[in-house]
Structure formats: structure tokens, C-alpha cells
Amino acid sequence: MARKAPLSDDALELVARRFAVLSEPMRLRLIQALFDGERSVGELVAATGGTQGNISRHLQTLTQAHVLARRKEGLQVYYSIADPSIFRLCELVCGSLEKSLTRQAGAFGA
Amino acid sequence: MARKAPLSDDALELVARRFAVLSEPMRLRLIQALFDGERSVGELVAATGGTQGNISRHLQTLTQAHVLARRKEGLQVYYSIADPSIFRLCELVCGSLEKSLTRQAGAFGA
DNA sequence: ACTATACATGCGCATATACGCATATGCTTG
DNA sequence: CAAGCATATGCGTATATGCGCATGTATAGT
Numbered sequence: 001m002a003r004k005a006p007l008s009d010d011a012l013e014l015v016a017r018r019f020a021v022l023s024e025p026m027r028l029r030l031i032q033a034l035f036d037g038e039r040s041v042g043e044l045v046a047a048t049g050g051t052q053g054n055i056s057r058h059l060q061t062l063t064q065a066h067v068l069a070r071r072k073e074g075l076q077v078y079y080s081i082a083d084p085s086i087f088r089l090c091e092l093v094c095g096s097l098e099k100s101l102t103r104q105a106g107a108f109g110a
Numbered sequence: 111m112a113r114k115a116p117l118s119d120d121a122l123e124l125v126a127r128r129f130a131v132l133s134e135p136m137r138l139r140l141i142q143a144l145f146d147g148e149r150s151v152g153e154l155v156a157a158t159g160g161t162q163g164n165i166s167r168h169l170q171t172l173t174q175a176h177v178l179a180r181r182k183e184g185l186q187v188y189y190s191i192a193d194p195s196i197f198r199l200c201e202l203v204c205g206s207l208e209k210s211l212t213r214q215a216g217a218f219g220a
Numbered sequence: 221a222c223t224a225t226a227c228a229t230g231c232g233c234a235t236a237t238a239c240g241c242a243t244a245t246g247c248t249t250g
Numbered sequence: 251c252a253a254g255c256a257t258a259t260g261c262g263t264a265t266a267t268g269c270g271c272a273t274g275t276a277t278a279g280t
Contacts, residue, residue: 018207022126023130051239056258093125097124100193151228161269
């Protein structure tokens with residue numbers, strides 16, 4: 001098939017939803033907190049400073065989007081990053097933003 | 111500096127906004143239409159099937175986010191992709207989604 | 221100067237969603 | 251079975267934003 005075939009409406013919707021899931025600071029914070037391994041909800045609440053209910057909801061959103069995986073163990077529920085592409089995504093965006101900000105800063109210095 | 115230093119609140123906000131800009135199907139459609147070179151607003155309106163006002167607004171959003179660049183030539187305004195990381199971003203998300211969907215489909219077949 | 225063309229923008233509405241609060245559910249222990 | 255802890259969820263509210271519609275602004279041609 002053609003490498004550059006335009007995406008269908010449904011595909012575009014899916015891609016957009018994917019990006020939307022990553023468009024909340026609190027969810028990015030959660031992802032960041034999971035960068036070096038799985039954590040329980042309680043740990044994530046402590047790490048992010050959010051309320052328990054809100055954190056739980058965000059974790060649900062991320063899990064439904066297959067970004068996170070859920071593992072239940074006794075009373076606790078452990079979440080972890082399920083989609084490794086997340087790492088690259090964050091790297092890319094961070095790199096792009098750094099470049100953008102550096103250039104903005106340079107506009108004053110030069 | 112540490113490779114894994116957690117991002118500041120401001121940085122997280124910026125990253126989130128970046129993803130948010132990419133979380134609308136119509137904007138993705140515009141980006142897709144610009145994949146092989148710059149186009150005028152009129153061409154983009156025709157290519158996407160959106161209304162002129164709406165398209166213009168989305169183009170503004172994308173330009174303010176430094177995703178697109180704007181070039182005025184006479185009556186027309188030409189937009190083009192300014193941030194090359196967009197290509198990688200879309201590739202990554204599409205690849206991840208394909209994998210996800212394939213696995214879902216496989217869950218029925220197997 | 222007037223008109224036409226291409227693009228941008230102000231306004232209002234409808235919808236989506238993040239958050240706080242309270243409460244429900246599930247599991248473990250005594 | 252009762253009680254307690256960890257997590258999930260229903261509900262209301264405030265805010266954000268995509269869209270349609272109409273209108274404003276800039277540039278080119280006569």
C-alpha cells in the first residue's frame with residue numbers, strides 16, 4: 001500500500017483521541033511518575049499531590065487508551081506504562097519545545 | 111544534568127498544550143494536507159471540506175504553537191509545516207495504534 | 221477611488237471534560 | 251460477619267473550545 005495514503009476519518013479520530021489523552025498536565029505527571037516502574041494508586045497520589053478521586057479517574061482514562069496497564073494485588077492496584085511509544089513521544093515533544101524556547105531566548109540575546 | 115529529571119509544572123503545561131494542539135481531527139487533517147508542501151488557505155479549505163472561518167482559526171492555532179509557518183504572498187496566505195518533529199510524532203502514534211488495533215482484531219481471530 | 225477576492229476575527233451556542241465532594245465497591249483481617 | 255483500608259464512581263459545577271454565522275481587513279485589478 002502507499003506509504004503516504006491519507007488517513008480515514010476514523011483513523012484521524014483515533015489519532016486525535018490519542019493526543020488528547022496526553023494533553024493534560026496531571027496525566028503527564030502520572031506518566032512521568034511511572035517512568036521508572038509501576039506504582040500503586042496511593043503512591044501516585046502522594047507523588048503528584050492530586051486528590052485520590054481525580055487521580056483514579058485519570059488512571060482510568062490512560063488505561064482505557066492502552067497507555068497504562070493495570071495490575072491488582074490485594075488491596076492495591078498497580079499501574080505501569082503499557083505503551084513504550086510514550087517514551088519516544090515525550091522525548092520528541094520535549095526536544096522540540098526546548099529548541100523552540102532556545103530560539104525564543106536567542107531572539108533576545110542576539 | 112540528569113537525563114531523567116522530572117519536568118517542572120510549567121514544562122508539563124507546555125507539553126500538554128503541544129499535545130492538545132494535535133488532538134483535533136480537523137487540525138490533523140490540515141497537517142496531513144501539508145505533508146508534501148505548502149498550501150494556501152483556499153486549497154486547504156477545499157482539501158479538508160471545512161468552512162473557511164473554521165480552517166483559518168485552526169491554522170492560527172497551529173501557527174501560534176509553532177507547528178506551522180505562515181507566508182503571505184499577495185492575496186493568498188501559504189501555510190507549511192514548520193516543526194519537522196510532527197512527522198515522527200504522527201508516525202509513532204499511527205504505529206502504536208496499528209499495533210493496538212491488530213492485537214484487538216487478533217483477540218477475536220485467535 | 222471602487223469593487224472583488226482571500227483571509228481573519230468577533231460573537232453566541234453546544235458540547236466536552238477536569239475537578240471537588242461524597243459515596244460505593246472490593247479485598248483483607250479479626 | 252463486622253470493620254477498615256485502598257480504589258473506583260456518581261454528581262454537580264466551572265471552564266474550555268470547536269463550530270456556524272456574519273462581518274472586518276488587506277491586497278489586487280479596473
